[in-house]
Amino acid sequence: MFYDRAKIYVKAGDGGNGAISFRREKYVPFGGPDGGDGGDGGDVYLRVDPHLNTLIAFKYKQHFRAERGESGQGAKKTGKRGAHLYIDVPPGTVVMDDETGRVLADLVHPGEVVRVARGGKGGLGNARFATATRQAPRMAEKGEPGEERWIRLEMKLIADVGLVGLPNAGKSTLLAASSSARPKIADYPFTTITPMLGVVEIGGPGGETFVMADIPGLIEGAAEGVGLGHEFLRHIERTRLLIHVLDGSGGLEGRDPLEDFRTINEELAAYAPELAERPQIVAINKIDLPETQANLPRLTEALTREGYEVFPISAATTEGVPALLARVLERLRELPSPQVVAPQERRVYTLEETQEDWWEAERISRHHFVVRGPKIERITRMTDFGNEEAAERYQRVLEASGISAKLEELGIQPGDVVHVADVELIWDEAALEAERQEAAAQRRRKTRRERMAARLGIDPDELLER
Template structure:
């Protein structure tokens, strides 16, 4: 499996235009043929295309410099040089492209197959046949090709998913993802098992499905870059619905909930406007589940639908998934109806 890389800096250079040709018609019995130098070909462009099969910028981790083909020079008999081939670079859907020098956002590739020209090839130079006039019938010069554009780019990947799983490390997000989809993230009983986002597709009845992202666990101070903070929070922005997974068997699940809420608010207040739900996980290890009633009521009073689940045993999972589907399709619904 390719290493997950969500930022890369690359240098792109479009192809130079081919030079125009200086040539004169040479035929038997025509001692002084006119100019017939052809134009040079245009240089190739550098084009980024969003590929839904890619989920990482790993291809740009080792190779940094990319160059399109130069246009070929013009030839005699007014033959135009061949255009240089475009260089197509595939990037994951959700890639933001910035000019490294100015910070300007050049494009945001959010649709499969979407393209963005990041460096345009130089125009081919005109051959000497183009410069012939009644008073200058034998021009002995042609135009050089124009240089192609070049620039440094910053590529930043923000994964696109319907539902983002958020929560503190070891809350059970990876176990939940493996339970509800075919994804098989690394799972162990210690914090920060998930060091990169994992995507899974949830399939429901009647051909319904949605994409879930298991995102690295948050810790206090994440919005300042503590732990995996900024790498995690970048991907939260793209999700349509947030599901906060809480370890219901922990010492203070409500305090854990508050930590995550605070980090989301510090990073981007708009995140708290997304439709959200809460999953109280690990209920299989709780003997007296009635002790969760006050916590459930408190969370519901804040406008969040709450589900009691066990990612380990599968208990409560069906109700959770149906609730998430209703939240995705009817984000304005009253939480009590979910």
Template sequence: MEKFVDRVKIFVKGGKGGDGAVAFLREKYRPKGGPAGGDGGKGGDVILVATSSKHTLLDFKYKKHYIAQNGEPGKGKKMHGKDGEDLIIYVPVGTVVKDAQTGEVICDLVKEGQKCIVAKGGKGGRGNARFATPTNQAPTYAEKGQKGEERWIILELKLIADVGLVGFPNAGKSTLLSRLTRAKPKIADYPFTTLSPNLGVMELDWERRLVIADIPGLIEDAHKGAGLGHEFLRHIERTKFLAHVIDVSDFREREPVQAFEAINRELELYSPKLAQKPQIVVANKIDALSDRSLLSELEKYFKEKGYEFYAVSALTGEGIEELKEGLWKKYEEIRDKESAQVT
């Protein structure tokens, strides 16, 4: 899935340390008091933090320079300057950070909340109060603050799909992807149209985005190599859940249920772990179902089994908004559960 690698180059610089101060105590009855210059504050660091609420590196296409705050200089009466504030930059989970010059990997941000200091702030200089010795009780010099580290770094993001679309060939997975996202996958009325995975980003609004993967159709005996086999299932192994697409255009008896079960058997044979991922059921092509009462029976069947059920037409758009909200709700539910386990 090469084309989904996002890559940007940015400049990061830690804040400069504050200079140490040269000062002396001035008291009423001690015109020549001791040295009292305080230390400079430390410069702020530039820190990357991984967050799952970002999915792209788009922000960095516009803003390229990131410089943390300088430390404040020391003051008289041995007062130290304030440290500069760290500059926190949020990047999507899955971002690999490299030094632009050497190509060396600085860090691999794979977990929510993981941090990486990419440019340290400079140390503050010591004030003259620190340099008093028995032989020099009134030093007139102080240290300068050190410069912050600076460098160009490369951020690389391999998009990881949050949701995987599974189902038989021709169920309408690619059509659905094109409805939910701006992706333009190939769609056709013959099986095995999709040969390699397509990704798209579903955006409900600025903050609610999901990466959806559309993969080739599975068929019975895929594990024995039937159809396109099942190797491509590795592309959805890291998703949070699966949206199982079933074709409900003029069906008879238990056809959609049988299709659903057949796909799940193949998932199980590929990887029990994948088969255990949460699933929601998407009954597609309701525009081509003349007897809609069949739909409520299906809905009842799946809901009794504990599945959320959405009836849609990827062709006309019917039910799509509800599905979008449902996908987001499911995603949030799983994400919250996962982060509760982590902490």
């Protein structure tokens, strides 16, 4: 079975926790805090491996996790960073976010890499929180959780030429006659049930080559899911040129080849309008049959009048095939390279935005509020609310950033719930008021210190050290 779709779960590594530690040495009774930072978690990347041609590996494994960062240690030792995880995919893989459907990347070139989950930042150790007024902090940050998501992978074959046409038109026979590909061939519908690739070589060894794809299952209603066509139509999106193979004999049912031609083009247009505008060369196949010889003048005249180049061929005997392939090569030289799928626009929080403390708050129900913003969400995830000093620091962040004032403006009351990131916080007005009073007292002490230092003619920090 041809596996060209997959759904996988990726989880980046969590950041390591910061350490709470104090320097302890002989004759140094008050060495101060020396807790190191936690290491960052590993990222998850997708990487193009040119040796792969299917997504079958993801049938057996769907969950992927990068290594977490190690926790910090004493003596200001930073924890080891988690190793990045690389997941190999075949060329032509389109990556989409499963929840939103947004295109994340279109991986075409060998070695191309895209990050699909960012590792969490390591938490700061208590050495980072030491100040002149708080010389022995007993708090540290938790590591930030790594990103996690479900992503969809869809493979689109990378071919220069796509063969389209109704079942039994002779596409597989033409592919076999043109290249070393050996598709299954038989005289019944849907002989080909998987896309086939073949490399066509013009001019013998060392000559020019191009890749041709046989796309199976196109029948009326394919774009809506009838038959097999809807499974494989996307594989011709990258092709630069289409060879429309017509059974000139009309088949055993005696169909009109012109009606077959229009049926397939209508399906292409229904699936993606740009496919109907893709350059086409028409190959009227089976000219070794009397029925085709009888239909040939009418078909050639009608299709030429519509602006198509027409080549009568017999894929079974290879009559007319070299002329067709030579013309295909000429057209490919003129046509531009296929366009990759453009990743859809999304908001990306840059470092500058994070430093500007971008955030928003809103009331979502009578007793529930939500706060969003890259920096406040990260701080929330990394705060150890079981540590009193850490909880007090978080209160100061809310106060200093203006979030507390905004929530009060929205009518928050004690006991209401505030949702930040994945954390639910209970609003405590008493704690906030105590924090305000402490902040005001610190400002008063700082003002007195600056005034005294000015009278003595020294730096305020020098006065503090005394």
